[in-house]
Amino acid sequence: MHATPPNDERPVILTGDRTTGPLHLGHYVGSLRNRVALQHSHRQYLLLADAQALTDNAHDPAKVRSNVMEVALDYLAAGIDPNATTICVQSALPALAELTMLYLNFVTVARLERNPTIKDEIQARSFGRDIPAGFLCYPAAQAADITAFRATVVPVGEDQAPMIEQTNEIVRRINRQVGRGLLVEARALIPAMGRLPGLDGRAKMSKSQGNTISLSATDAEITDAVLRMYTDPDHIRTSDPGRVEGNVVFTYLDAFDSDREAVADFKARYIRGGLGDMTVKRRLATVLCEIIGPIRERRMTLERDRGYVLEILRSGTSHARDVTTATHTEVRDALGLFSF
Amino acid sequence: MHATPPNDERPVILTGDRTTGPLHLGHYVGSLRNRVALQHSHRQYLLLADAQALTDNAHDPAKVRSNVMEVALDYLAAGIDPNATTICVQSALPALAELTMLYLNFVTVARLERNPTIKDEIQARSFGRDIPAGFLCYPAAQAADITAFRATVVPVGEDQAPMIEQTNEIVRRINRQVGRGLLVEARALIPAMGRLPGLDGRAKMSKSQGNTISLSATDAEITDAVLRMYTDPDHIRTSDPGRVEGNVVFTYLDAFDSDREAVADFKARYIRGGLGDMTVKRRLATVLCEIIGPIRERRMTLERDRGYVLEILRSGTSHARDVTTATHTEVRDALGLFSF
Incomplete structure (x- = not known):
């Protein structure tokens, strides 16, 4: 299903969603529609980012888990073709955690705090200094995601562009240290269409504000x-x-x-x-x-066949595990860590 | 070699060393000697903490790697019996990284910064705000180490006692959330013998100050x-x-x-x-x-047979992988994350 021809030279796209709720019209126009359009010209990975969702939802993992399925249903319903796109579950990919732990050593706390996305979200969620440490660290986790899949194209909203820059800083630091282009830099693909406002005219659509239309x-x-x-x-x-x-x-x-x-x-x-x-x-x-x-x-049809959807997740995650583990092994070997 | 009888009720000890240099007389009297004494009455795991060593040595992974072998040689030379004690390599245990990533969501940045060990070490190493993020996060990584092995006894210097308290805070928070005693609390075992001073009378023996005697x-x-x-x-x-x-x-x-x-x-x-x-x-x-x-x-004898030492590390790490993966799986299942 996910066998990639060895000479597949299509650019690699990594994108995905935090699994905190089903997707809505804002996601459709901002990302889903593009993903459907790009899935044949690109090698596309869709990450169900449950581990990232936990960085500020650790108190409610049941919500995070059930939305893994909801978002997967949205993907498939919107036209994501599992034969073209790899859909995978973040928390089931150990190499992402291992790479994150490594990358955290290549970035300072001060640098993470300066990340404008982190700064804004801390303010928007009124976390103050009591942010979960996982939340502060998530730019490093995102760098792990992007580099583990060797993605060169990362579709993000304009506000997320600094995240890609931070990823590339880590990439350059590690490449400089090992003396070769071990990891690849990625570029942000910012959609032509800006963010869709909520029904009430607010800048952001969100289920919690009841100003959106679900898929x-x-x-x-x-x-x-x-x-x-x-x-x-x-x-x-x-x-x-x-x-x-x-x-x-x-x-x-x-x-x-x-x-x-x-x-x-x-x-x-x-x-x-x-x-x-x-x-x-x-x-x-x-x-x-x-x-x-x-x-x-x-x-609705897919909802009646959750076994089929689970099988797609299982198969996609298994393929993603091979890809990400291969990258982690390369990084570990290049840094000269032991592998047993 | 490491088969543990199912009714083994000996307390579990986790201890180990950052692999930044060979051990010296200070380690011998402060920890090694006790480990040799405890290895039969306890189920003992010795962690070669290369991942932790990288939190402030990411620029020199070769040093960290080569000292995995040096410290292992010190362990065996000092009388650690690989048939009684499991010696394992931290970076080769993915469950430790995965648990760390989870635990980082259960602890705030403010709490990590208040950790006196972190505070002191930041000061001692004059890191300022430019500490590597991995260094700030290491109390969560240590909690992952301790809980992954289900250790109840952790021999530490007096200054490290707050680390154990922080581990127990995470344990209690997760147990409360899942409504049962999923993880076990650990207690610090503080050696009767205080820290051995350096040859020059300074409080701390360290190779870099040339005031120690190597093993x-x-x-x-x-x-x-x-x-x-x-x-x-x-x-x-x-x-x-x-x-x-x-x-x-x-x-x-x-x-x-x-x-x-x-x-x-x-x-x-x-x-x-x-x-x-x-x-x-x-x-x-x-x-x-x-x-x-x-x-x-x-x-000297062991140094001539590094293949034998590597085999001990391989076997110990393999056993440790089983133990730590089992714990991670339990935590993941209890939180209700997907497992594929």
Whole structure:
């Protein structure tokens, strides 16, 4: 299933998700859709990052575990082909822990603390100094993930770019020490499409804020969510001129409606006045139902065959174990550690 | 070789050494001698802590590697019986890295920084904020070591006692979360004999300060070292009264000379006046040559058969891998992570 031809020269992509909840429309547009598009032109690994999820969810491992399955269902339902993409479970790959422990010696505490992603998340989660040590260390863990798969392309949001830079610093430090290009540097692939705002217009979609649409939403749920969407608060009567910037309905149309002309026409009429919110929302609801419908149906079918999904995880994790163990062995040998 | 009878109820001891240099007389009196004495009444694991050595020696892994063999030679030469004690290599035990990564989520950065051992060592090594992250994390790694072997007794110097307390905090936190006594708490076994001072009277013996005697020293080297020892600077002529407190020669006689009466008699005569430094030093040199001689001889024999020593490490590490992997699997299952 995962036999890679020895002369496979496609670039290696590593990406994945923390397993803290099922995926939603924000993940679809921000990453899932790209992964489906890239999975044949690239050698793609999707990491179900349960170990990383534990860095701030150690009190609730049951949630982390059950979402391994939920996210895997989302992947497959969205069109990830397990014959093309390797889906694997992070905590079941010992080489990632071993490489992390090694890399932690090549990065200072001060450097980890300066990582802007870590800084921001510490602030956003109001962790203060009481952050779990695992959370502080996660840039090193991410460096282990990326390098273990020898990934050269890592799709990340703009805010995650410093993580890739930190990985490359560790790569360069180790390569300099062993005197050769043992590990490969990776580059961030930042999606053209920025982050999708929440239904309420907030910058971030998140299940906990109830401002998102899940990939298993029914048509009624989708329509209901769209009707609640934030538009232009000054656009009261249909005849009023309206704003499309910051208007979530138009942002979503831009993201999801493939009929660019129809969207441009809607925008012009909305700005001029004479187009009601309800008309635009109905169109968006139709577009989203068409996208989510088939995902939801596939998801429901897969949910009834969890044994099949588990088998995909088992097989993918086994292949990933071979790949990551080979890298760890190379690093260990290059540093001259014992191997028994 | 390492088959443990299923009803083996001897307490489990975990101890070991960072592999940064061969052992010396300070190790012999502070730990090695006790390990030889305890290896039959206890189930004893000796960890060659190369991964821990890397936390502040990542720039010189070759030193760390070569000292795995040097320390193993010291163990065997000093009387560690590989049929009674399991000698194993830390970096070759993936479960230790995996447990460390888990435990890092159960301890905050603030708590690691408050660890007095970490605090002191940061100060002593003038690391400042630029400590390697692996060094800050090493209390969690030590908790992984101790719990992975289910050790209940951990011989440590007095200054290391807070490490055991930190391990037990993690044990209690995880046991509370899983609602049962999954991991066992350990107690520090603090040796009756305090730390042996250096030849120059400094508190700490260390190879880098040239104030120690190695376990492979020749009789001439031992005698020469003893003659250089710090005594009582005010004891100039044989007839002068002398001090035995702080007098390294007498501290060493207390530690090594089994003839307590002879030592008591020497002390009385020295205090009174009439006993020259040279006489006392000659006695100490004889005593030390008698102790080190057989160790040195065994070490030389073993050095000629490194294949045999490697086989002991391989076999011990293999046994330790079984033990530690079993613990990691139990922890992973109890937390409910996936296992593939």
